[in-house]
Amino acid sequence: xxxxxxxxxxxxxxxxxxxxxxxxxxxxxxxxxxxxxxxxxxxxxxxxxxxxxxxxxxxxxxxxxxxxxxxxxxxxxxxxxxxxxxxxxxxxxxxxxxxxxxxxxxxxxxxxxxxxxxxxxxxxxxxxxxxxxxxxxxxxxxxxxxxxxxxxxxxxxxxxxxxxxxxxxxxxxxxxxxxxxxxxxxxxxxxxxxxxxxxxxxxxxxxxxxxxxxxxxxxxxxxxxxxxxxxxxxxxxxxxxxxxxxxxxxxxxxxxxxxxxxxxxxxxxxxxxxxxxxxxxxxxx
Amino acid sequence: xxxxxxxxxxxxxxxxxxxxxxxxxxxxxxxxxxxxxxxxxxxxxxxxxxxxxxxxxxxxxxxxxxxxxxxxxxxxxxxxxxxxxxxxxxxxxxxxxxxxxxxxxxxxxxxxxxxxxxxxxxxxxxxxxx
Ligand SMILES: Nc1ncnc2c1ncn2[C@@H]1O[C@H](COP(=O)(O)OP(=O)(O)OP(=O)(O)O)[C@@H](O)[C@H]1O
Ligand SMILES: [Mg+2]
Numbered sequence: 223x224x225x226x227x228x229x230x231x232x233x234x235x236x237x238x239x240x241x242x243x244x245x246x247x248x249x250x251x252x253x254x255x256x257x258x259x260x261x262x263x264x265x266x267x268x269x270x271x272x273x274x275x276x277x278x279x280x281x282x283x284x285x286x287x288x289x290x291x292x293x294x295x296x297x298x299x300x301x302x303x304x305x306x307x308x309x310x311x312x313x314x315x316x317x318x319x320x321x322x323x324x325x326x327x328x329x330x331x332x333x334x335x336x337x338x339x340x341x342x343x344x345x346x347x348x349x350x351x352x353x354x355x356x357x358x359x360x361x362x363x364x365x366x367x368x369x370x371x372x373x374x375x376x377x378x379x380x381x382x383x384x385x386x387x388x389x390x391x392x393x394x395x396x397x398x399x400x401x402x403x404x405x406x407x408x409x410x411x412x413x414x415x416x417x418x419x420x421x422x423x424x425x426x427x428x429x430x431x432x433x434x435x436x437x438x439x440x441x442x443x444x445x446x447x448x449x450x451x452x453x454x455x456x457x458x459x460x461x462x463x464x465x466x467x468x469x470x471x472x473x474x475x476x477x478x479x480x481x482x483x484x485x486x487x488x489x490x491x492x493x494x495x496x497x498x499x500x501x502x503x504x505x506x507x
Numbered sequence: 508x509x510x511x512x513x514x515x516x517x518x519x520x521x522x523x524x525x526x527x528x529x530x531x532x533x534x535x536x537x538x539x540x541x542x543x544x545x546x547x548x549x550x551x552x553x554x555x556x557x558x559x560x561x562x563x564x565x566x567x568x569x570x571x572x573x574x575x576x577x578x579x580x581x582x583x584x585x586x587x588x589x590x591x592x593x594x595x596x597x598x599x600x601x602x603x604x605x606x607x608x609x610x611x612x613x614x615x616x617x618x619x620x621x622x623x624x625x626x627x628x629x630x631x632x633x634x635x636x637x
Contacts, residue, residue: 389535396539400546423526430532434539 245276247349247359248478249378253394255365257386258413261449262471263362264292265460266382269475270358271326272461278317278356280349281331282374283364284340290330294321294456304332307344313351322461327356337370349377358478367401381408382440387415387426392434399435410437411474414445417489428488441474443467444490466491533582540584544577551575558588564600567593 250263260283267279280303281289290296301316306329320326329352332339352359361378364370375381381402385395399408412428419425428442446467452459460471470490476483544551559570569591578585 389531389538392535393538393542397542397546420528423528425528426531426535427528430528430535434535 244350244353245355245357245359246380247353247361247378248380248382249282249361249363249375250382250384251363251371251374251398252365252384252391253367253398254386254391257391258384258411258443259365260288260292260362261453262382262384262411262413262443263360264289265458265468265471266474266478267326267358267360268293268320268323268458269460269472270360270478271320271323272472273475273479274325275358275479276325276356277358277360278327278329278352280329280352280359280361282361282370284331284335284337284370285333286364287331287333289362290318290328291456292453293328293458295328295330296456299328299330302330302332303348304335304339307341307348313348337364337368337373340369340373342373342376345373346377367398371398371401375402379406381406382411383408383435383437384411384413385431385435386413387420387428387431389426392426392431395435399437408437409440410435411441411443412439413443415442415490416445417491420489439486439488440477441470441486442488442490443470537579537582537584541577541579544584551577559590562590564596566595566599569593 250259250266252259260281263279267277271277279289279293281287282303283289284304287302290299295318298318300318301311303316305311306313306316316329318328318330320328349359349361359378361374363374383395383399385391395410402408410432412431415428416425420427428439432439444466446465448459448462448465448467452462458471459465459468460475462468473483473486477486555573555575558575559568559573562568573588573590575586575588578587
């Protein structure tokens with residue numbers, strides 16, 4: 223059984239007391255910047271919601287708000303996390319519902335504020351409130367290991383480490399793992415893998431990365447320009463049936479909810495495989 | 508002859524044998540080794556204390572003026588210990604010495620009355636920070 227498994231809280235309607243099981247708060251972190259935390263949070267969240275789970279995505283990158291853009295929700299954001307923490311508005315006013323899924327919500331970060339403005343105890347309190355209402359709380363952590371990182375992990379119980387097959391990313395991931403609370407068992411996502419380069423011996427393999435980090439492998443995501451296209455449009459690629467990346471994110475969501483998907487493959491299909499498959503079955507390429 | 512060839516290939520550094528992925532692998536190994544040492548001052552302190560204790564069995568040393576440092580090099584992380592020796596002890600224990608632990612190769616050099624110890628670790632662990 224995976225650490226992430228949670229019992230369904232279908233019975234938790236708005237009016238009911240908080241006696242029901244709390245949801246899981248999972249922080250997506252990496253140490254190094256730009257390795258795919260926000261992309262992962264948006265897509266894993268989207269895929270979890272598509273599985274029928276009630277999910278809220280929390281942008282903890284105060285001052286550098288991004289998650290709303292990746293989800294295409296930037297026009298709907300009125301209030302943010304600090305507004306809630308500081309009591310300016312209620313939680314319901316600040317939660318933004320996704321365009322596509324009724325199960326998916328966003329709590330945006332404040333763009334004009336600083337990470338030091340967040341009070342750790344208040345943050346923990348807010349995460350607990352969210353866990354009363356959602357089965358999964360995914361927290362998009364800022365890069366670094368300072369205040370922003372500490373606040374992002376404060377209200378969580380689990381961590382997903384995102385790492386790319388690069389020396390600096392693995393080094394930072396190793397450092398971050400050492401800073402997580404004792405007793406956590408973080409899981410690893412290797413992002414931006416290019417299997418053709420690995421085959422030629424020109425890129426660290428998933429095995430190389432995990433020979434260092436030694437974490438349970440949650441997923442491997444290929445490097446594909448499709449991510450950039452989907453970010454441009456504000457449509458998470460997790461919903462694209464014809465994309466290898468979409469499939470990788472859906473597999474991760476499946477594992478998080480406890481589906482038995484066997485061992486994670488340490489390589490990914492060559493780019494184009496899914497596009498060709500899609501074309502073959504009349505899908506859009 | 509064949510054996511010798513195999514051996515010489517075995518000792519070739521990784522990054523001459525393969526592509527840049529292997530270079531990355533080797534750099535990663537070294538950088539983490541060095542990170543883990545600098546993140547574990549308690550381990551380094553304990554190591555120093557034991558090192559001095561062992562040396563003191565054979566020679567009188569001046570721990571006040573001893574220096575133990577770790578240095579990142581192209582192909583290894585080395586521990587450099589410079590320990591002033593004041594005198595050889597008369598009550599020093601005699602051989603045999605205990606065997607070196609399997610994961611570590613230890614080479615010793617003598618120079619100008621100081622003991623030079625170089626440790627070349629061959630394996631490393633996960634970020635073992637408390
Ligand atoms: N698998 C992938 N293939 C191609 N591009 C990717 C992939 N994953 C992420 N990217 C791109 O890399 C860039 C950084 O991704 P993202 O913003 O998710 O990283 P981050 O870890 O959240 O960054 P930051 O530390 O700045 O918050 C984006 O332009 C994104 O589109
Ligand atoms: Mg981000």
